[in-house]
Amino acid sequence: MPTVLEGLFFYLLATIILAGAILTITRRxxxxxxxxxxxxxxxxxxxxxxxxxxxxxxxxxxxxxxGIMVLFLFVIMLVNLDEAARQRxxxxxxxxxxxATIVLMVEFGYFxxxxxxxxxFAEGGGGSLAPNTQLISMALYRDYMLPFEIASLxxxxxxxxxxxxxxxxx
Amino acid sequence: MLxxxxxxxxxxxxxxxxxxxxxxxxxxxxxxxxxxxxxxxNAVNINLVAFSKQFLSVNGQAFAxxxxxxxxxxxxxxxxxxxxxxxxxxTVNADEIDLMKW
Numbered sequence: 001m002p003t004v005l006e007g008l009f010f011y012l013l014a015t016i017i018l019a020g021a022i023l024t025i026t027r028r029x030x031x032x033x034x035x036x037x038x039x040x041x042x043x044x045x046x047x048x049x050x051x052x053x054x055x056x057x058x059x060x061x062x063x064x065x066x067g068i069m070v071l072f073l074f075v076i077m078l079v080n081l082d083e084a085a086r087q088r089x090x091x092x093x094x095x096x097x098x099x100a101t102i103v104l105m106v107e108f109g110y111f112x113x114x115x116x117x118x119x120x121f122a123e124g125g126g127g128s129l130a131p132n133t134q135l136i137s138m139a140l141y142r143d144y145m146l147p148f149e150i151a152s153l154x155x156x157x158x159x160x161x162x163x164x165x166x167x168x169x170x
Numbered sequence: 171m172l173x174x175x176x177x178x179x180x181x182x183x184x185x186x187x188x189x190x191x192x193x194x195x196x197x198x199x200x201x202x203x204x205x206x207x208x209x210x211x212n213a214v215n216i217n218l219v220a221f222s223k224q225f226l227s228v229n230g231q232a233f234a235x236x237x238x239x240x241x242x243x244x245x246x247x248x249x250x251x252x253x254x255x256x257x258x259x260x261t262v263n264a265d266e267i268d269l270m271k272w
Contacts, residue, residue: 017182021189024202025206053219056231064241068241072201074249075249084198088198091197101192111181132231139228161247166249
């Protein structure tokens with residue numbers, strides 16, 4: 001019974017994610033694209049819960065949907081996209097994209113044809129994901145201290161860059 | 171129904187990545203190209219978290235946090251560039267922005 005429910009949730013979330021992603025890249029209006037992207041991100045957050053990554057699911061909702069998507073919607077409102085929505089939506093290089101997609105699809109098809117037996121991953125160590133937030137904080141602040149500080153520096157530089165870029169006169 | 175293995179998550183991640191690549195390569199609207207990049211970064215995150223569960227190690231989730239930080243920085247700078255671009259050229263179509271082509 002738990003296996004059936006697990007499978008059901010996975011396929012439901014996968015459908016939501018892929019449908020939202022396809023609608024994101026095909027809608028004419030950028031606002032509609034942003035809304036469908038929110039649906040996709042919600043699906044990914046559900047998938048994180050499914051994978052026992054509760055902290056990341058919360059971060060996904062707070063930061064991606066609450067932060068980044070609001071930023072996107074603000075810019076869509078600031079920039080006049082009405083004219084762009086009336087024009088041709090896809091560029092002339094779509095044939096190159098088609099070739100790239102076909103290569104990926106062939107790869108896909110090969111692995112689906114071989115089945116899940118094509119993947120043999122190493123077994124996990126004796127670790128645990130149980131107190132999720134506690135373990136992530138331990139990893140971030142102890143094992144990955146230097147990358148964490150670099151990431152904070154990156155954010156600071158990005159904020160200053162964004163302000164300078166969007167300012168009329170510096 | 172078959173149990174859900176790590177391979178399932180890898181397939182889903184590959185599909186999401188493909189959709190993101192199609193969006194980046196074919197759309198003209200710069201805002202939607204940035205959204206496609208977010209899709210690609212999410213595909214990467216699904217992989218990291220799936221393998222974190224496979225190996226029962228939290229390191230993958232810690233790196234997913236770094237990827238999210240990168241996505242935030244990229245979105246902020248990218249949208250700042252779009253605003254500056256729209257102010258100067260009055261367009262958001264990627265193929266009309268050819269000032270630096272030969």
